[in-house]
Amino acid sequence: MRERDKGLVLVVDDEPSVRDALAQILADEGYRTLTAASGEEGVAMAAEQQPDAVFLDVWLPGMDGIEALQLLRERGVDAPVIMISGHGTIETAVKATKLGAYDFIEKPVALERVLLVTSNALRQARLERRNRALRAQLRREAEFIGSSAAVERLRAELSGAVDGAPVLLYGEKGTGRRLAARWLALHGPKADGPFLDVQVSALPRERLIRALFGEPGSGSRAVGRIAHADEGTLYLENGDTLPPAVQSSLAAGLRTGLFPVPGSRRSVRSEPLVILSLLEPPEGLVERGGLSGELLALFRHTIEIPPLRRRIDDLPALAERFLHELCNEYAREPLSLSEEALAKLLEYDWPGNVRELKRVIERLVLLAPGPQIGVADLPAVVVRGRAGREAEDRALLEVERRWTARQLEEADGSVAKAAERLGIDEETFRRRLRRLGLEPDG
DSSP: OOOOOOOEEEEEOSOHHHHHHHHHHHHHTTOEEEEESSHHHHHHHHHHHOOSEEEEESSOSSSOHHHHHHHHHHTTOOSOEEEEESSOOHHHHHHHHHTTOOEEEESSOOHHHHHHHHHHHHHHHHHHHHHHHHHHHHHHHTSOOOOOHHHHHHHHHHHTTOSSSOEEEEOOTTSOHHHHHHHHHHHSTTTTSOEEEEEGGGSOHHHHHHHHHBOSSSSGGGBOHHHHTTTSEEEEESGGGOOHHHHHHHHHHHHHSEEEOTTSSOEEEOOOEEEEEESSOHHHHHHTTSSOHHHHHTOSEEEEOOOGGGGGGGHHHHHHHHHHHHHHHTTOOOOEEOHHHHHHHHHSOOTTHHHHHHHHHHHHHHHOOOSEEOGGGSOHHHHHOHHHHHHHHHHHHHHHHHHHHHHHHHTTTOHHHHHHHHTSOHHHHHHHHHHHTOOOOO
16 A cells, blocks of 8 residues: 655656666655756756755756755755765765755665655754744744834834843833743844743742752753753843842853852853843832842843833724734634724723733623624723722722731731741832831831
8 A cells, every 4th residue: 555645855866767766766655756857957846846855966967966956045945955976075065065955865875865864854844844834923923013103113122132132121011021022032043942931020039049040969850941041042020029149140140151050159051042021120220229230231232111001002903903813712703893992992091001901802802792892891990091990909909908917917027927928038028018008117
């Protein structure tokens, strides 16, 4: 029984015996084949048929194999090319490799070698195609939607920061700092490496150090995110609470490529693209002692991600995109916003920024009867606007204040004990107490 079709392979060789033998070997293994007797014929056939792999003789009459290989690449044929020759030289092999040849085999060709090289070449080609498609999809998903002046300026700043140097992003929650980090990673020189993130504010000091630098000892389980992100991207999200010892190690690592592990004699060698995101402008953090000026100076690029209220002209395009995506996700018929509903969305000041807008649109997709969304379908907080939101904020703040006061009371007034029970850093808990007006004396 004939095996299933494994792909289309073009064989270009001026010797009929070699050409026919190769084609027969491949056909017997389930490959479809094309043959050509000259470089000119092979290039034309490849450009038209777009084979999955090409066997190309180096020594051809007229246009030789090296010239043909170069022309294949110029014409957009990205199939793996295996060069074949009866008397190859190192110089020829080097030239072919520089032009992107996948492999180089000599005549007389061995059946096992032909089949192994073909199988490996097609497997790698499929993997590269999937990777290109995935990267293209990620790039589309990492684009900022809109055409406002604020977004155009942001795009220009991001485009100017793809040189591999450290980048500091700052902006309110929900503005798209992670989206910007993804964009930088996908368009920079380390796009092929991993993208690893660490939620700085979510981890107590010791767990943060282990997450970044790893555990004492050896082995893959002991390796932290910094080592794993080598030649990739390390994204430190909400870095406003980075402990001083971690800041010092980061600064040393950004200068030398060696990241000292706090409290240890060990260092981690790694060269990732480091992206740090903050919730506020870095200058204010430096003034209050929350961010080291030494560390800040090592970030060549500092970019603000604007809040939605400063790019409100983008809201219609954002809402339309979210409606389209979420209707598809939830298998709903297409929905649209009435002019009155859109006007209410434009009047609202969006404290949660783009993330809040997406949540509102998702709620509408799930609950609105459709097909057109009216004012009556919108959440009350959006319809009431700022006054309604401020009233809700005050109520939520009072709930948070009472809950936090109870945690402190149950810890006998000890900030350290309360923080430990909650599983958060003591300084993080103190900041919450100050914000709520609850910090104990002394």
